Amino acid sequence: MTTRDWLLEDSPSSRFQANAGRAYRVFTALLRNPLSVVGGVIILVLILTAIFAPWIAPYSAVGQDLANRLAPPSGTHWMGTDELGRDIFSRVIWGSQITLTIVGLVALISAPLGLLIGAIAGYFGGWVDRILMGFTDIFLSMPKLILALAFVAALGPGINNAIIAIAITSWPAYARIARAETMTIRHAEFISAVRLQGAGPIRIIVQHILPLCTSSMIVRVTLDMAGVILTAAGLGFIGLGAQPPLPEWGAMISRGRTFILDQWWVATMPGFAIIIVSLGFCFLGDGLRDVLDPKSEGK
């Protein structure tokens, strides 16, 4: 029996085989959609770049070379140099670590938070649901960027506070999804069976409801990542996100503002990095949605 046959077997003999088979089917379905392949490759390249930045980047991210400041793109400096003679290409490479950290931490904070709030609201219903969802709706109807700005203003500038502020403003959408999913499965027979066996609400929510919400969650989180990157870059641009000399892409654009009229490359190059990575998340998210959550297509 080949690995492929084992993965695609109709009656898997273990839970591991079933999960592996499902992952394999999602993977092959993704491969059939060219755009999601492009997206996946972009994200993969981003991750590899972040891991291997010390070996990929030809120069240091902070090493100054004042004799060579504001040099246009050339063979030695592919994207030119900035006002302190730092190699922009190397800074963009190092910046991928910051972008990946922000994206990862925001997802790790806001998705579980939203998931939990939504699942609790959906499972218990009644007053709990009304209070939690009222809270969620209030947050949902606020302008996200402005709210994040105000939070960072109070918490103080810096990359950690930027991550917290973005996470605070992005959980409500996940809570809504988790609630909707929970409402559809909470009266399912397998839930009643678990309850009859004496499982408490915490066990039911964590072990039986949350795992079923994950696929729609993954889709939504991937699609939202482009927005998270843009917000983080915006905070960096205003000077509230990552602080110098960190090579955060938004902050780099902000430094290049002064030179935009003559040395266009300083501000434009990091922008291309932001666009490519955001597009990658959009493509991958679109593909994942078609595979994992076909009913919501086009919304």
Next chain:
Amino acid sequence: MSLEPQTTISPASISPTKRRWGRGISAILGFAATVFLTFLGLLAITFFIGRVIPIDPVLAVVGDRASKAVYEAARASMGLDQPLYIQFVQYVGNVLSGNFGMSVSTGRPVIDDISRFFPATLEMATIGIIIGVIIGVPLGVLAASRQGSWVDQIIRVVGLLGYSMPAFWLGLVGLALFYAKLRWVGGPGRLDVFYDGLVSPVTGLILVDSLIAGEYEIFWNAVSHLILPASVLGFFSLAYIARMTRSFMLDQLNQEFVTTARVKGVPERIVIWRHAFNPIRVPLITVIGLSYAGLLEGSVMIETVFSWPGIGNYLTTGLLNADMNAVLGSTLVIGAVFIFINKISDVLYRVLDPRAR
């Protein structure tokens, strides 16, 4: 949330119109309750940001070298010796009476600053949404009527770029290209320096004010300054509006009445613009309302890039100067306008679309 009264009268005993009125009133009440709660939520969030998160707001005012007496006096005068809920009530009272505190950076009451800066933002966002609607809606209709064609592909790409391009970056690139290189548009700011202050503000909208004063030269100068930032904003709303128009239109074009019209030999132009487009006007209003609100928010970034003297620029200047009153005041105003437009488009949808009643 259901506020419908539990009546024992059987539905048949009330005439249909009366029943609809009853439902209309309870819907209005429910709507008013959500709007009220949302605004209260906004106030609670800004209160939380301004009073609870900073470790010691008094220290921020008097500095860490103040004597104990000065510290206590400042604390009492800021009302911080009161319990939190009383502070919140006072805060809401202050905001409702238009007292947002003094701005540290301009030395004027925040409310005066905001009313001075808001028209600039309004002007830019309004021209932006007009650009977005005028180009976005026909583009979306075109894409839907020629699904899979190159127009459709362009819409797809524009839509995705709208989701993945930083607005401030596009603004900078636009400045470098159209202002520095091509000299097609005016640079940052609302007017060239030598036109500044020549027109007395009536509405605060320079386009309107200069026309009232009959200063056509200033009008065209303002247009040349406004067109680039408004187009950048318009691009983002265009991306969203075109995408939504396309998907609404596709829904309609797959309906049977459209096929019937085509079979009967109705010209394609009329099928598209009358049969298919008419039903989507109502959801489009909601989409346009949402993106208008989004533009007011997006203008914060654009204003920073273009040194546009609007509320967004005021907000970011406040952020950099640790001017919390200015920050929270602008957050409140932008948030309130955002919520207001959102809710209005929601109401319009319900009023105009008979299916949503």
